[in-house]
Amino acid sequence: MHKQRSNDTIAALATHPNRGGVGVIRISGSQSTSVLHKLAPRLPAMLPSHKLFFTSFEDPSGHIMDQGFAVVMLAPRSYTTENVVELHVHGGSANISRVLRAIFSYGVRPAEPGEFTLRAFLAGRIDLTQAEAVMDMVTAPTEGALDQAFTQLRGGLADRVIALREAALNIQSRLEVQIDFIDEDLGEVLSERATNTLRELITEVNDLAETWHTGSKLRQGARVVLIGPPNAGKSSLFNALLRRSRAIVTPIPGTTRDYLEELTDIHGLPVLLTDTAGLRKETEDAVELAGIERTGKLASEADLILVLTPYGAKESAIPDDISADKVLRIRTKADLGEGDVSAVTGDGIESLFMRIKDRLLPSKDVKSTQVLVTHERHYQALKASEQALSHAYEASATGEPADVVVVDVQEAVHQLGLIVGATSTEDLLDRIFGEFCIGK
Ligand SMILES: Nc1nc2c(ncn2[C@@H]2O[C@H](COP(=O)(O)OP(=O)(O)OP(=O)(O)O)[C@@H](O)[C@H]2O)c(=O)[nH]1
Ligand SMILES: [Mg+2]
Numbered sequence: 001m002h003k004q005r006s007n008d009t010i011a012a013l014a015t016h017p018n019r020g021g022v023g024v025i026r027i028s029g030s031q032s033t034s035v036l037h038k039l040a041p042r043l044p045a046m047l048p049s050h051k052l053f054f055t056s057f058e059d060p061s062g063h064i065m066d067q068g069f070a071v072v073m074l075a076p077r078s079y080t081t082e083n084v085v086e087l088h089v090h091g092g093s094a095n096i097s098r099v100l101r102a103i104f105s106y107g108v109r110p111a112e113p114g115e116f117t118l119r120a121f122l123a124g125r126i127d128l129t130q131a132e133a134v135m136d137m138v139t140a141p142t143e144g145a146l147d148q149a150f151t152q153l154r155g156g157l158a159d160r161v162i163a164l165r166e167a168a169l170n171i172q173s174r175l176e177v178q179i180d181f182i183d184e185d186l187g188e189v190l191s192e193r194a195t196n197t198l199r200e201l202i203t204e205v206n207d208l209a210e211t212w213h214t215g216s217k218l219r220q221g222a223r224v225v226l227i228g229p230p231n232a233g234k235s236s237l238f239n240a241l242l243r244r245s246r247a248i249v250t251p252i253p254g255t256t257r258d259y260l261e262e263l264t265d266i267h268g269l270p271v272l273l274t275d276t277a278g279l280r281k282e283t284e285d286a287v288e289l290a291g292i293e294r295t296g297k298l299a300s301e302a303d304l305i306l307v308l309t310p311y312g313a314k315e316s317a318i319p320d321d322i323s324a325d326k327v328l329r330i331r332t333k334a335d336l337g338e339g340d341v342s343a344v345t346g347d348g349i350e351s352l353f354m355r356i357k358d359r360l361l362p363s364k365d366v367k368s369t370q371v372l373v374t375h376e377r378h379y380q381a382l383k384a385s386e387q388a389l390s391h392a393y394e395a396s397a398t399g400e401p402a403d404v405v406v407v408d409v410q411e412a413v414h415q416l417g418l419i420v421g422a423t424s425t426e427d428l429l430d431r432i433f434g435e436f437c438i439g440k
Contacts, residue, residue, distance in 0.1 A: 007082070009035065011103045012111035013096050014086075014439040022068075023091040025099060026439065027108060028116055032085040033072055035106045039087075039099075040070055049074040057089065059102045066090055066099060080116050081123035114436025118429065121421060127158045128421030128432065132375060135436050136219060144268025147369050148218050156371040157378070158420050160208055165416035167201050168389070172409045178402040194405070198393040202386060205412075208373060209382035214361050215372030216379070217303065221263065221270030222360045225298050228308030228316045230254050230278030233332035236343035237308065238262075238275035241352070247275045254278060257291050259298060267357050274298055279319070296321065304328060304359050311336045328359055377432075378419050385415035 009029025017023065027035060037043060040055040047053065049072055056067040069088040078084035089099050104110065114135070121131045129152055136149035151157075171194050178194075226234040230253030239245050242264050248255055260275045276298060277291030296319055299305050305326050309316040311333040318327060331339035334348055341348035373379050392408035417423040 009108045010111035010115055011035075011100065011108045012116075012439040013100065015091065017093040017096055018091065020091045022088050023096045025087040025089060025096065025103070026079075026111075026116060027085040027087075027103060028078070028080045028082045028111075028119065029108070030083060031106070031108065032083045033074075035103060035108055036070055036072065036085045036087075038106055039102060043070065047072045049077065057087065057099060057102070059098070060105050065102065066095055076123075076125075079125075080119040081125050082119065111438060112433075113438050114433030114440055117436060117440055118433045121429075127155070127162075128424065129157045129161070129375075129378065129419060130155060131421075132377075132432060134440060136374070138437065138440065140219075141221065141263060141270040142265045142268050144218050144265075145221075145270055147268070148215065148372060148374055151369050151371060152374065157373070160371055161378075161416055161419045162422075164201065164205055164208070164385075165413060165420070165422065167197070167204075168385070168409060168413045168416060171197055171201070171392075172406060172413055175402040175406040175409060179406065194402075195393065195396045198389055198396060198409075202389045202393060205382055205386045205389060205416075208371075209379055209386060211371070212373040212376075212379040212382075215374035216376065217360055218269060218372065219374035221272050222303040223272050223274065223298075223301060224304045224306060224356060224360075225274045225276060225295075225302040226306045226308060227276050227279060227295055227299055227319075228310075228332075229313070230280055232278065232308040232310050232313075232316065233343055234278065234308055235260075235275050237306075237330070237332060237341060238273060240341070240343045240346065240349050241266075241273055253280075254285065257287050259291070259294055266353050266360075269357055269360060271356070271360070274302070279317070302326065304356065306330050306356075308332050311339045328355065381415045381419045385412040388412040388415065 007030060009027060009031035011025060011027040014024045014026045015022070037045070039057045041058065043053055043055050052069050052071045055070055056064045059065050066089050068090065071086050073084040075081055075083050087099065089095060117131050117134050120126050121128060133149050133152035137146065137153060140146040140149050174194055226238055228234055231251070235247035235249045235256050238247050238260070239249065242262050246262055247260050256275055256277050259277065262273055264271050264273050276295040279292055279295060299319060299322050303326070305322060305328070307316050307318055307327055307329050309329065309331055311331060330341060330352070332341055332343065333339055335342040335345045341352050373382065388408040388411040392405050392412070395408065396405045414423055418428065
């Protein structure tokens, strides 16, 4: 995808077409300023950097298309570190297409998804975790997710990973020195020190890796499924948790046939909430049976399953294949008697939000601005480096020679380097930047 890593000039709309009064078009590359002067010939020839100018924009035939603002950001003080021009034009899609067409007619090519950010990464202005955070900033569904993205964008995770990689590199170079050592005694002292440092490093890598269980839920959201017998009040509670009337509620058992999914925000945590068809064994209704089958599948994929039992009924059965540690039992219809929540009065809803959040985020008191691992890619690389370091530790503790131990330490350095992009492959970059939207 990013085969041409050349210095050609690229352009794209950076905002969403038709969704705003203003559309921002970004041009990056050595030709960007000369293209601006073709588009806006009335601008002074020498434009100061980082200053906004009001101007009109012309197509190649000299016809005035639009008027708006233009700003030049000269290298290296720009997003990509190249010469960048940004145009603020009217945001309609017809207008934007026409201005872009004029830009492309001057030899500029359309930017690929994530290509501006890729250039910022290749120029060393940001590392890979920061590049990934750019996209997270754009897609974050809740403020909690947003805080995490911003922490990562400012280099919170990169700093931690770089420090771990430095520590591993230190051990590696100590081992490399040792390989050439003739003096056996000094070699042994070094080896003992390396073993101790390895043990500390393994703990640190593991501590960071384990924050993924919280971080992934903050970024991607958690799945919470409501199950229970017909008429248990699932759809009513679903609506109460969403704070709006989304699902149909009736006194007729079997009202919900298919499942309903909605994203909600529980104290900053994005939660995909699912209302399901009531579970009853004796039904012969084909639609209801299909719904019940789906409920089982949804429950098996959920992070948390709310099992509802209405006031006065005997405890609802839990399907066999559901693990107990994912279950939170709730007594509904508390306005009629003893219970946890009432969808009618709203009693117990706030404390249910807290209970759901506590169950989903295993580490209590986690601040959303704390450094957490939010991407599976980072988690996998941390785990791989932890494993390599553990191998090295065992080899070192059992007196293996330095040239054996060093191989695993090198692997750990490599894995940590993949996270920040100190080492990267074309494949990896394509995978990461291919998920970006155009214009970022
Ligand atoms: N008093 C009282 N009634 C409730 C409460 N929650 C639900 N109900 C009533 O119970 C009946 C069933 O509610 P639903 O929310 O449709 O139940 P459900 O579990 O989704 O039922 P199915 O979709 O048929 O499986 C309706 O008549 C609701 O008005 C509650 O908290 N208090
Ligand atoms: Mg229902």
